[in-house]
Amino acid sequence: MVLDRRAVPLGTTKDRASTDWTADRLRDLAGRARALVRTAVLTDAALPDPDRRYTAGPRCALPESAPDPNLAYDAEGARAATARAARFKPSRVDIERCPQVMAWLAWLKTQNDGRRDVEIIVRRAFGTPMWKLASRFGRSDETIRRWEAGAYAAIVNRYWRDIERLAGETPP
Numbered sequence: 001m002v003l004d005r006r007a008v009p010l011g012t013t014k015d016r017a018s019t020d021w022t023a024d025r026l027r028d029l030a031g032r033a034r035a036l037v038r039t040a041v042l043t044d045a046a047l048p049d050p051d052r053r054y055t056a057g058p059r060c061a062l063p064e065s066a067p068d069p070n071l072a073y074d075a076e077g078a079r080a081a082t083a084r085a086a087r088f089k090p091s092r093v094d095i096e097r098c099p100q101v102m103a104w105l106a107w108l109k110t111q112n113d114g115r116r117d118v119e120i121i122v123r124r125a126f127g128t129p130m131w132k133l134a135s136r137f138g139r140s141d142e143t144i145r146r147w148e149a150g151a152y153a154a155i156v157n158r159y160w161r162d163i164e165r166l167a168g169e170t171p172p
Contacts, residue, residue: 029160030152032167033104037155040101041125043090047098097166104155104162117151124148 090098109118116137123133130141137144156163 026153026156029156029163030149033152033155033159033163036097036101036163036166037105037121037152038125039090039094040098041105041122042088043094043098044102045126046088046090047095100162100166104159107158108151108155111154113147117147117154120144120148121151 105118105121108114108121111117120133124130130144133144134141
């Protein structure tokens with residue numbers, strides 16, 4: 001009888017025997033996940049949205065309102081993020097990977113403190129400095145680093161097979 005590896009829960013003897021779960025391996029997977037997520041976020045921002053004209057609503061002379069009052073005066077950060085995304089030119093492989101990696105962020109958003117974690121990950125992908133995130137959340141830089149590391153640990157714990165598969169692919 002052949003057992004499917006995906007059906008065996010993480011932590012059983014069969015799974016531990018087949019994969020070496022050391023701290024170095026987990027750090028490596030988290031680094032790969034970080035690179036994949038950063039590329040997917042920049043790819044998503046760089047691609048044009050063909051449906052934007054249908055969802056944008058009527059045009060008017062009033063400035064756009066921000067849903068979060070803390071973001072209302074962060075126009076400089078939004079312009080800088082848009083400029084950085086415009087410089088990023090995604091490859092065909094990046095575009096193919098983007099929906100799957102963005103699904104990881106959608107899953108993370110449903111978890112406890114997921115909205116906060118996804119916001120940190122996305123802002124870090126655009127190069128927002130840690131001190132700016134710390135002032136945004138009213139915490140220290142080290143706390144933001146721990147939250148970001150915890151978010152990537154959750155992604156690695158859930159999607160480690162996909163991370164290995166996607167990070168192992170090489171662009172043509």
